[in-house]
Amino acid sequence: MADSTCCVATPRKRLMIFSGRSNPALAARIADKLDVSLGSVQLKTFSNGEIYARYEENVRGSDMFIVQSPLDDINSELMELLIMIQAAQLASAKRITAVMPYYPYSRQDKKSAAREPITARLVATLLEAARVDRVLSMDLHQGQIQGFFEIPVDHMTAVPMLADYFRYKDFGDTPLVAVSADAGGVKLAKRFINRVPGCDLAVLTKMRPDHNRAETMHFIGDVQDKIAIIVDDIIDTAGSVTSAIDTLYDRGAKEVYVTATHGIFSGPACERIRQSPVKEIVVTDTVNVRLGPDDPKIKVLSVADILARTIRNVFEDESVSEIFAGDNQLF
Numbered sequence: 372m373a374d375s376t377c378c379v380a381t382p383r384k385r386l387m388i389f390s391g392r393s394n395p396a397l398a399a400r401i402a403d404k405l406d407v408s409l410g411s412v413q414l415k416t417f418s419n420g421e422i423y424a425r426y427e428e429n430v431r432g433s434d435m436f437i438v439q440s441p442l443d444d445i446n447s448e449l450m451e452l453l454i455m456i457q458a459a460q461l462a463s464a465k466r467i468t469a470v471m472p473y474y475p476y477s478r479q480d481k482k483s484a485a486r487e488p489i490t491a492r493l494v495a496t497l498l499e500a501a502r503v504d505r506v507l508s509m510d511l512h513q514g515q516i517q518g519f520f521e522i523p524v525d526h527m528t529a530v531p532m533l534a535d536y537f538r539y540k541d542f543g544d545t546p547l548v549a550v551s552a553d554a555g556g557v558k559l560a561k562r563f564i565n566r567v568p569g570c571d572l573a574v575l576t577k578m579r580p581d582h583n584r585a586e587t588m589h590f591i592g593d594v595q596d597k598i599a600i601i602v603d604d605i606i607d608t609a610g611s612v613t614s615a616i617d618t619l620y621d622r623g624a625k626e627v628y629v630t631a632t633h634g635i636f637s638g639p640a641c642e643r644i645r646q647s648p649v650k651e652i653v654v655t656d657t658v659n660v661r662l663g664p665d666d667p668k669i670k671v672l673s674v675a676d677i678l679a680r681t682i683r684n685v686f687e688d689e690s691v692s693e694i695f696a697g698d699n700q701l702f
């Protein structure tokens with residue numbers, strides 16, 4: 372007798388979000404936007420520095436998103452992510468996505484001198500070895516980092532959101548000019564001006580006499596009597612932007628603003644910004660930016676909505692580039 376069964380009922384997909392310890396505030400905002408609760412996971416560090424992770428609820432068959440954006444203790448937070456991925460694999464999660472809005476070591480993406488590592492590639496290798504299924508990141512230092520992976524990488528951008536902030540800010544009739552902080556950032560600045568009608572483009576070049584030191588070398592463009600907005604992907608020690616700010620005031624800019632996706636603000640960054648004549652610095656919460664009362668010039672916008680929409684579309688097998696009208700793959 373012929374078997375009359377033509378299909379087998381499968382369990383419904385289940386979206387679960389967990390957070391590592393690097394940016395729980397962002398993870399909570401994303402979960403809130405998705406109207407789900409953050410999953411419960413026990414994370415601790417033993418006295419010798421080893422990390423332990425255990426999911427405190429059933430993750431079997433789930434479409435799991437782990438939010439981790441390593442910053443303060445960057446190597447431990449990366450290791451914690453790898454451990455969380457492996458624990459999820461061993462607990463039979465169906466698909467695991469590492470949500471890494473800031474990709475650690477992204478600036479080590481090529482050999483610039485003999486005998487250097489390409490650590491951004493090594494991070495990709497480690498993530499794949501832990502058996503992650505997908506990676507979701509934002510404004511990678513170079514888009515080519517996607518090519519370090521064999522698995523899908525969703526590369527999102529905060530630049531339209533940052534550009535809209537300046538587009539709708541009241542600058543009166545003063546013309547705007549977006550300034551790329553270095554030659555490699557021109558695509559980012561072009562993306563910015565595409566979104567801000569009438570905004571001109573200028574370019575700085577810099578040299579690094581040493582790691583964590585930056586000096587502006589050349590300037591192409593005109594900022595005289597204009598509002599200059601420096602556009603960069605990362606502010607780390609703020610050496611690049613404070614050098615650029617001084618150059619732009621020297622060149623006659625009326626006011627100088629800065630915007631960047633990832634506000635790392637390590638070491639001397641906040642002190643440099645406090646002493647700088649910059650009007651305002653606008654970054655996002657891709658990393659856990661901690662500001663004090665002495666940092667009123669720094670404003671943080673949230674990328675939670677962009678990431679929540681991306682996660683929703685990945686979960687529902689919809690396009691993620693449509694969130695940006697296809698405009699998120701130009702890096």
Ligand code: R5P
Nearest residue numbers: 585605606607608609610611
């Ligand atoms: C470098 O190429 C990046 O785009 C940033 O300009 C750089 O990482 C910023 O670093 P810092 O703030 O330490 O100068």
